[in-house]
Amino acid sequence: MNIPTISEFIILKFSQKRNVNNFSRYFSVNNKNSYKLLSLFNSKRIFTRFVSNTFNSSYNRNKPKHKLKPQHSLISNFSSIINEHIEKPPYNNFKDLLKISPYFLLNGEQIRLLQEPKEFYEELKSQILAAKERIFIAALYIGYSEKELVNTLRIAVKQSKQLKVHILLDCLRSTRIGQTPSDKSPAYLLLPLVKEFPDQITVSFYHTPDLTGILKKLLPPRFNEGIGLMHIKSFVFDNNLLLSGANLNRDYFTNRQDRYMLFENAPSLTNYFADLVETIASFSYKLRPTKLVDEDYFKLVLTKQPDPVTQSTLFRKNSSLIMNDFIKRWMIHCIEQTRNLSLQKYDTIIFPVIQMNPLNIKQDELATLTVLDVISMQGNKNIVNEDKFWRAFFTSGYFNFTKSYKEKILNARAKFQLLAASPEANGFYNSKGVSKYIPQAYTFLEKQFHSNICHYGKEHLIKIQEYKRPGWTYHAKGLWCYLNGESWPSLTIIGSSNYGYRSTERDLEAQAILITENTQLRKAIHEELGNMFKYTDEVTKETFQQIDRKVPYPVRVATRLIKTML
Structure with missing residues (x-):
């Protein structure tokens, strides 16, 4: 089976110099091709991504994918320290992740x-009230x-003078008013907190550098x-x-299914995640009250950073470096x-x-x-019995997997x-305006992929299920992996990504890949999926x-x- 591959992509460049300042090149664009590719990206919004020199097609399926060799001495030392811990199942299967991400x-x-x-919702409120710092x-x-x-939040701040609160939201969504005069924007909701507790509460709004110029003027709110x-x-x-894919709105607290994972102590x-918020906030707008009498007025200010709307090129460069x-x-x-x-004490x-594709972070x-490569390669290790194949469950509230993800699956x-x-x-579903056609768009995309499954004769290996619960909507996303025919998963991915073009190309996303040998946790993850x-x-x-x-x-x-906006 030979699936067509993407023709334009960005390749990782690994510096040969053992200098800590060159470490960021692991997440940068090949200098030789950067001008051409970035020009295409800026003008055509083409899909670009990091890939290895080999692609997952039928003629190279047995070749290892995404070979990342650490060139920096610190990484080499790091590998020797952690290798003893990860050279046992299930960690040994996914040790290439050590070259991509920090770990905990x-x-x-x-x-x-x-x-x-x-x-x-109840956990959110409980954690807010219990927070001290x-x-x-x-x-x-x-x-x-x-x-x-x-x-x-107001009660928590009042009861602890040492408590600092930082809220990071999207600028476009959080300054958009609702469809009725009484439905104001989230910025108006949070403004009294900023005014009441200026030394304890900070509210930041990230604005994409892709919405500028005439596009900024012509496109109406929501679109x-x-x-x-x-x-x-x-x-x-x-x-x-607490990691989730849920937004902070009534539906997500009542009848919109998502995923929620709490890491304690x-x-x-x-x-890491606190630093992530502060780092993104460093190049985001800050919510500030105005000095006008009308308490409903607010302003958005930047502190010593390029403006994403009027200085988008400089903003990209600066924010990418950060x-x-x-x-x-x-x-x-x-x-x-x-x-x-003492590594032996840990089981996860x-x-x-x-x-953050607008900032060249992929x-x-x-x-x-x-992870998908690892899942795929296990079936190539002389496994004839399909009952022994690894099992993977992949979900998104919006069925629009990227071409590269679909190729891996097929x-x-x-x-x-x-x-x-x-x-x-x-x-x-049943929304007003043109958005009422969005469910039909996802049906079309789902049908296309189902046709691909049938075309390549994979119906017995790849199944599509639809979530349908009366009175509920579905917003969960993630991946679960069951190794060697086991009853409980050893790996799951949880976070905000929907694994579509929008998540890979346009939005800012954060996820956690969890690998564990803890039996009770594996059972809990299995129960969540069930x-x-x-x-x-x-x-x-x-x-x-x-x-x-x-x-x-x-x-x-x-x-x-x-397609890339869905």
Whole structure:
């Protein structure tokens, strides 16, 4: 089987000089090709990504993928220190991740999974009220109706003068007003907090550098959010971290299914995500009240950084350097931290990864492709019995996997089950305006991939399920991996990415790759997946022959045109 591959891509360059200042080149563009490729990127918005010299096609399936050889002496030392710990299953299968991401060692008992939106909301409030020193919230937005959540923050700040709160949201989404006069923007909701506690609460709004000039003037609110967003969802409370894909709005607290993972008493991991928020905030707008009498007025200010709208080129360059330095700093931190740890005490490894294509950061995509490569290669090791194939479950609330992800799945000698939202479980179902056609667009994309599965005779290995629960919508995303026919997963990926073109090309995303040998944690992750599959139906050819699944021609054309915005 020979799947066509992408013709334009960016290749990692590894410096031969043993100099710590060159470490950021691991996440940069090949200098020789940078001008040509970046010009194409800026003018055509083409899809670019880090890839290895070999691609996962039928003629090279047995070749190792994404070969990353550490050139820096610190990385070499790091490998010798950690190798003893990861040369046993399940870690040994995924040790290439050590060359891509920082890592954190934990015990499975420190990690707790939540199952329902209501649990997520109650845990948020509980963690806010228990925090004594710091709260870092990163989310797309906070719904204007979430007065109780904001008041919980107010109570927490009042009861602890040492408590510092930093909230990072997307600028476009968080300054957009609702469809009614009473539905104001999240900025208005948070403004009283900033005014009341100027020394304790900071609110930052990230703005994409891709929305500038005439495009900024012509695209109306809501539509302009398709250009790019700050999509990270992470919540730090002192030394506790809650990771999710959920936004902070009523639906996500009641009947919109997502994923939620709580890491308790994990100072290094929480420091990483707190630093991530502060680093992005360093080149984001700050919410400030005006001196006008009307309390509803606010302003957005930048401090010593280029403006993403009026100085987008300089903003990209500056912010990319800042983020590369962030990655380098944490990679080195992990090396130094490992020297002082007794590795035998830990049974779980966390690899945090970020994706910021507008700033040339593609760590999450590279890591995900590496995981998919590992899953694929296991079936090539003289395994004839398909019952012994690894099993992988891959889900997104918006079925629009990138071409590279789909190629990995189609070429893999593994069992895949893909879980997507049914049209009724799509958050845009029965919405007003042109957005009501969005569920049909995803049906079209889903049908295309199902046709690919059938074309390559993979129906027995690759299944598509749809989430359909009366009165509920579906927003979960992630990957679960079961090794060697085992009953419980050893790996899961959780975070904000939907694994589509938007996540890889336009938005800011953050994920955590968790690998564990802890039995109770593996069972909990398995139970989480099972709870979602309770409400699914399998997709077949007959699914797309139903009258209500027919996609009008104009929608099919529009979907092809705006595929990277979905």
